[in-house]
Amino acid sequence: MTVPIPMIGVLPAKRTGPSHWWHGFIAMLRWEITNMRLLLPLTVVVQVLFGAGFVLGIGLFFEDIPSRAALFLSTGATTITLIMVGLVMGPQLVAQQKLEGTYDYMWSLPVPRSAATTAWITLNMIFAIPGMVVALLVASWRYGVDLEISFAIVPAVLLTLLTATLLGYALAHAVTKPEVTLLLTQVLIFGIVGFSPINYPQDNLPGWLAELHEYLPFLPMATVVRGGLTQGLVSNVVQSYVVLSAWGLIALGLVAGSLGRRR
Amino acid sequence: MSGPGAVQTGSSWVFRVEAVTKSYDGETNATDGLTMEVAPGEVYGLLGPNGAGKSTLVKQVIGLLKPDSGRITLGSFDLVEDPDAARQLCSYLPQAQMPIDSFKAREAIDIAGMIRGGPAAEVKRRREEMIEALEIGEWRDVLGARLSGGVKRLVGFAMVTVWPGRVIILDEPTNDVDPLRRRRLWEQIRRMGSEGAAVLLVTHNVMEAEKSVDRLAIINEGKLIAEGTPSSLKADDRGRLRLQLMLHPGNSTPELAPLVRDHVRVGNNLVTVIDEDAAGAGIVWAQDLLARGVIEEYALGATTLEDVYVRLTGHKSESER
Incomplete structure (x- = not known):
C-alpha cells in the first residue's frame, strides 16, 4: 500500500513553541546517542584510562607523595577529565563533522538549533561522568587520600562541565576551519595540563601566571570541584563560583551568537 | 507558473x-x-x-x-x-x-x-x-x-x-x-x-x-x-548531429573541415556539431583523420543535452567521463 506523502496543497504553518522545541530536543538526543554508539565504549575507555593514567603517572614524580600534594593531584585529575570532555573532545567531534562534510546536513535539520545544542551538551556532560568517577576511585586507592565528599560536588561538577562544554562548543562552531579547531584543542591540552594550577597549588606558578589564572576559568573549576570533594583544602570557593558562572554566561553568549550565524 | x-x-x-x-x-x-x-x-x-x-x-x-x-x-x-x-x-x-x-x-x-x-x-x-x-x-x-x-x-x-x-x-x-x-x-x-x-x-x-x-x-x-x-535547450541543435573525435593524447586540434558548425575540445575529446545533410562528408573527414593517426576513434550521433552543456560551459559532464 502506498502511503501518501503529506505535502500536497497549501504550505504548513511554521512550527514554533515549547512542544516543537521539546520534540526537537528528544529527536536530536536520540540521534546523538545512536551516533555515539560505536564510539561510546572507546570514548569511555579513553576517558577512564586518561583519568586513571593521569593520576598514576603524575605520582611517579614523587617517591613518597606528600598528603597535601596527593589531595591536589587526586582532585585535580578529576577536574581535568571534566574539562577534557567539554573543551577538547567536544570540539574535536564537531571538527570531525566539518572535515567529513556532514556538518551541513546536521545544521540543515528542521529542529530549533538551541534544542540540537542542548541535546549535544547534555550528552557530552553524561559522557564525562565515568572518567571522572574512575579517576577519583583510582586516586583514592593509589594515594589513600581522605576525601570528604559533600553535596556541593553536584553543582560543582555540573557548572564545571557545563562551562567547559559551552566553551568547547563555541570554539568548535565559531572557528570556521576545523583544522584550526583541532590545533587549538592541542594548545588547550598543553596549557591546561602543564600551566594551570589544577594539579598543584597556584603558588607554584610565577606571579603573573598565578594572577592571570584568577580570571581564567580553569582554576575556579578546580576550586569548586575541590570544595565538593574535600574540607578545608580550598578557601575561595564562593569567589570561584562567581568567576566560573561569569565564564559560563560568556560561553552561553558565544554559543547563542554562533547558533544563528550564517556565513 | x-x-x-x-x-x-x-x-x-x-x-x-x-x-x-x-x-x-x-x-x-x-x-x-x-x-x-x-x-x-x-x-x-x-x-x-x-x-x-x-x-x-x-x-x-x-x-x-x-x-x-x-x-x-x-x-x-x-x-x-x-x-x-x-x-x-x-x-x-x-x-x-x-x-x-x-x-x-x-x-x-x-x-x-x-x-x-x-x-x-x-x-x-x-x-x-x-x-x-x-x-x-x-x-x-x-x-x-x-x-x-x-x-x-x-x-x-x-x-x-x-x-x-x-x-x-x-x-x-x-x-x-x-x-x-x-x-x-x-x-x-x-x-x-x-x-x-x-x-x-x-x-x-x-x-x-x-x-x-x-x-x-x-x-x-x-x-x-x-x-x-x-x-x-536542444532546439538550436535541431537538424544537426554530433561528430565526436577522440584525439590521440597530446595531439593538437586538427584543422576543422568547413562542414563543422560548432566545436568544443575538452581534454582529448573534440566534439563537433555538423548539419544532418553533411553526415556523409563528416564521416569521410573523420576517416581521413583516423587514417592519418590524428584521432583514435570517432562517433556520429544525435545531438544531446550534453552537447548543449559542453558548448555553454566548456566542460564535460560527469556522464561523459
Whole structure:
C-alpha cells in the first residue's frame, strides 16, 4: 500500500513553541546517542584510562607523595577529565563533522538549533561522568587520600562541565576551519595540563601566571570541584563560583551568537 | 507558473530565487544574480561544472549561507529572513555522505523522519515502502559503517524524503549508486515530484538529468546561462548531429573541415556539431583523420543535452567521463 506523502496543497504553518522545541530536543538526543554508539565504549575507555593514567603517572614524580600534594593531584585529575570532555573532545567531534562534510546536513535539520545544542551538551556532560568517577576511585586507592565528599560536588561538577562544554562548543562552531579547531584543542591540552594550577597549588606558578589564572576559568573549576570533594583544602570557593558562572554566561553568549550565524 | 511536468496539486505556492548574489571573498561572486522559479510537482535540474555555484545556491536556500543580496521565497515565507522556516520547509541531501556509521539503515531513516516531524507510525510505514522501492531491504539492519557508498547514498535519500519538506534539494543524489538502483532512485525522485514537492536537483551528470527533469538551468561561474526544458535547450541543435573525435593524447586540434558548425575540445575529446545533410562528408573527414593517426576513434550521433552543456560551459559532464 502506498502511503501518501503529506505535502500536497497549501504550505504548513511554521512550527514554533515549547512542544516543537521539546520534540526537537528528544529527536536530536536520540540521534546523538545512536551516533555515539560505536564510539561510546572507546570514548569511555579513553576517558577512564586518561583519568586513571593521569593520576598514576603524575605520582611517579614523587617517591613518597606528600598528603597535601596527593589531595591536589587526586582532585585535580578529576577536574581535568571534566574539562577534557567539554573543551577538547567536544570540539574535536564537531571538527570531525566539518572535515567529513556532514556538518551541513546536521545544521540543515528542521529542529530549533538551541534544542540540537542542548541535546549535544547534555550528552557530552553524561559522557564525562565515568572518567571522572574512575579517576577519583583510582586516586583514592593509589594515594589513600581522605576525601570528604559533600553535596556541593553536584553543582560543582555540573557548572564545571557545563562551562567547559559551552566553551568547547563555541570554539568548535565559531572557528570556521576545523583544522584550526583541532590545533587549538592541542594548545588547550598543553596549557591546561602543564600551566594551570589544577594539579598543584597556584603558588607554584610565577606571579603573573598565578594572577592571570584568577580570571581564567580553569582554576575556579578546580576550586569548586575541590570544595565538593574535600574540607578545608580550598578557601575561595564562593569567589570561584562567581568567576566560573561569569565564564559560563560568556560561553552561553558565544554559543547563542554562533547558533544563528550564517556565513 | 508551473513546469511542463508539474502536477496540478491545488498548491498555492512557488519556490522562487530572485537575483541571489553571494561572494565568499568580496571579489568573485559564487552565485551572481541567480533567478529561477520551481513549481510544486516540478523536478528542476541545476547543472553546472564543479565550482559553478550550485552548492553555494542550495546552501543559501537551506540557511547555511546568507546571500549578500537577493531574495529566496517559498510562498509567503522569506527563507533568507527566516532560516528556521527554510529548514522546516526544505529537505536537503548534501553531496557528502550522511553521518550514519553508527546507525542501522532503518534507524537512520526513522530518526531522520522523527527529526523532520513525522509521526512515528507513519514514518515507519513510509520507511518500509522506500526500502522496498529502492531495493535496499537486505541492508535494513546493517550498520552504516558496513554499507557501500551507493547503499549509504540511497539510505541518505530515504532519510531526506521519508517525511519530506515542500522543497526537496538533492545534491548529486546518484553518486556511487549502481545503475540498477539508480533507476529506482530516479523513479522515487520523479515520485516526489508527482506527489507535489518541488524538487531541486543538483548534478553534473547531464545525461541522467536530461531523462528525469522537467526543466533545468545551466549554471557557470555563478551565472545562469541557460534555462528551459531539455528539448527547448536542444532546439538550436535541431537538424544537426554530433561528430565526436577522440584525439590521440597530446595531439593538437586538427584543422576543422568547413562542414563543422560548432566545436568544443575538452581534454582529448573534440566534439563537433555538423548539419544532418553533411553526415556523409563528416564521416569521410573523420576517416581521413583516423587514417592519418590524428584521432583514435570517432562517433556520429544525435545531438544531446550534453552537447548543449559542453558548448555553454566548456566542460564535460560527469556522464561523459
